[in-house]
Amino acid sequence: MKQFRSFVRKEYYHIFRDKRTMLILLAMPIVQILLFGFAITTEVKDVKVAVFDPSKDASTQRIKERINTSEYFTIAEELTNIDQINDIFKYGKINLVIVFSENFAENLLHTGEAKVQLIADGTDPNQASTLTGYVSGILGSYQQELMEQYQVPFQIIPETRMLYNPQLKSAYNFVPGVMGLILMLICAMMTSIAIVREKETGTMEVLLSSPMKPIYIILAKAVPYFTLSIVNLITILLLSVFVLGVPVSGSLFWLAILSLLFVFVALALGLFISTLVNTQMAAMLASGMGLMMPIMLLSGMMFPIESMPPVLQWVSAIVPARWYIEAVKKIMIQGVELQYIAKELVIIGVMAISLIMLALSKFKTRLS
Amino acid sequence: MVALSANNLNKSYGTVQALTDLSLEVEKGEIYGIIGPDGAGKTTLFRILTTLLLADSGTATVDGLDVVKDYKQIRQIIGYMPGKFSLYQDLTVEENLTFFATVFHTTIEENYHLIEDIYKQIEPFKDRRAGKLSGGMKQKLALSCALIHKPTVLFLDEPTTGVDPVSRKEFWEMLMKLKTEGITIIVSTPYMDEATLCDRIALIQDGEFLKVDTPRNIVADYPDTLWAVQADQMHQLLRDLRDLPFIRRSFSFGETFHVTFDNDTTPGQLKDFLAAKSYTNIAIKEIEPTVEDCFMLLSRK
């Protein structure tokens, strides 16, 4: 036991004395949360719109005002010619063009129906659909107002129909994602690098030829990173509650249990990687490409799993972060009861146990 | 009393045969040298004996314990200093030593007498990070760490490589002292001049032992009379010696050439020949071969 304690102390020395890594480890969650929360956002704010309005009547005027005064849009240009639309997108200054039909007010008041075309830049489909959704919403509220005014059913038909969701906050999506990412990064990547470093510097040779039990070497490596990831977890939760305003609606206890299980999975993956590679560079690549990429792409953090082709959906099922992120969303945002995350808990638990067994069985008592 | 023995060890990495049928036996309290150039298989042999690698075939025991079956017990009683500096560069001198003491279930105080002479020299720098030490000091710290648990057998893999002659001499003085403590020492080195400091040596090349014996016997077994030849025009001399039919071998050794003749040739003949070629200050005298002479004779290259 004294051996073990002394080994753990040594690991802390390594971490604390490497100021740069230390800074990265502690600052990374903060930076990521803030980045995803504020900078990389799919929320709409002051988006530049162009308008083509051949009618120029009271109704279109009202609608334009509404759009311009909303916090989401600014009308940057009034087009005089329908052919300008193509060019305006090419310059990239405008993200959305609103085209009113001719005789808009007349149509609306006499036939009760008028058409608006919403043309969005499709290169970013997510943003495009959000933008058209927001405009439809504004049109809808104007319509509502007209109806109250005239007691007649009016209909403004936008050509794109989108759901309006003024509460759409991307942080809700990203906080669980970042939690999965950070925990995996700290535990898996850092643990594997720390173990492989000893191979690279030759100290592993001395350790293995000593009475130190290999299992101690492994566990002692895992302890500091386990602690660090707990610190990070707390940082992320505090930031998301107090800075981003994302609540923890469900049970904090089960969130903690879930995270602990996930940390074990990540540690086991780190150990496993360390048994496969011999250089720190390889460990970094393996955990970077082998673990980070699937989390970013396949866990549902960035792209919804439901919209993936079936093959990728199957692949995503073996990405532990997918289950973790899903369960965290449920607990944090939906605030569901234990029975609704039981499936994820079991999956992650089974993954943790089998990966730890695998890593331990692969760890050698000799050099090769 | 046998401290270590190996029988017909073989090891290959893919198609490369690293060790071929190596056998050796080391007595308790001996300094045993494995002498040979880089890439000869010294490190592989050490790793097998320190239970870090498995041989493809053959057996080995350390202090009567089998390197495969009893590896756990062996790890309790050996000290190992790998060729590369294998301490934690970001830990201080004292932290390194304390750490390795704990790993071996002991404390610095318990065996301080053993490392005192060596550690004393680096103690003034005990709060310095190991990575910031000079080459000689790193080597002393590594030796202290390998000794801290009073091992029965000490394995030193190329402890003096890249170290200047003065530090090398100091290092060997330390080893002599350890020998008096009864510790068996297996040491490998590419420096042939260190061979004479060992009780027994094995000359190794391309994974095979060329010869195993005491340095004295190895030198005594040199079959020919060896002559040191010297003159003022040394470089020209090398070529002329090489072209002479009655000269069997000729190698430069510092300020002289070590030369062996065909059976019926006398040094007088060579002197006459060189004098005729107008060499000046010719000196030819019989000398005792060094281990390096023997190595070159045995080496098939």
Added chain:
Amino acid sequence: MEDKAIYTENLTKRFGNFTAVDQISFEVEKGEIFGFLGANGAGKTTAMRMLCGLSHPTSGKGNVAGFDIAREPEKVKQNIGYMSQKFSLYEDLKVWENLRLFGGIYGMKSKEIAVKTDEVLQELELERERETLVKSLPLGWKQKLSFSVSIFHEPKVVFLDEPTGGVDPVTRRQFWELIYQAAERGITVFVTTHYMDEAEYCNRVSIMVDGKIEALDTPKNLRQQFEVSTMDDVFQQLARRATRKAD
């Protein structure tokens, strides 16, 4: 002074208040084999870095291959070769590819490189290994090849940093014959070594102690001066005077 391959005048390098190289002054003739000895931490590496134009002197002057090491380090680099024990060749390139690469680095023309490659391989008796990956060559051959690479572009001066460390005794001697051949072609050889018998192979030897050159002469004169029989004894006498131990 312009006809010397290397000359320095009070060349000094300080790191903070630590003087690694302390006012060294010496000259090396063209075509000379100059041994540069010293204990670990005596300042050899620092001095060599300055001479190769890799590190700026704190004070003093130095001239290598006709160029000032402080003012024209790029010209110095063009006109020298360098070989160390650690980095020498690209292991995953073939023998001839290594030669072509280094020829190219020094701006040699393709035709010139092709001719020189044949020449070098013939000299080393490595013709059959032309297409071999360097990593599968025995260590001794690698060392010889990497020396040939360092003088491939016919530099005026070549710096060799412990070129024979760990090499077997026979190859070590073959290596020195290559050095002699290079010197005969007029290449100045500046070499460090921990093998004291190799010090005897140099035309002149300098021994550094604590950043200063404490002795500089032919091996024979040094032995006479210190009244000992080998260069090892000379070295031991001088180096034991050292008071500093840091690298």
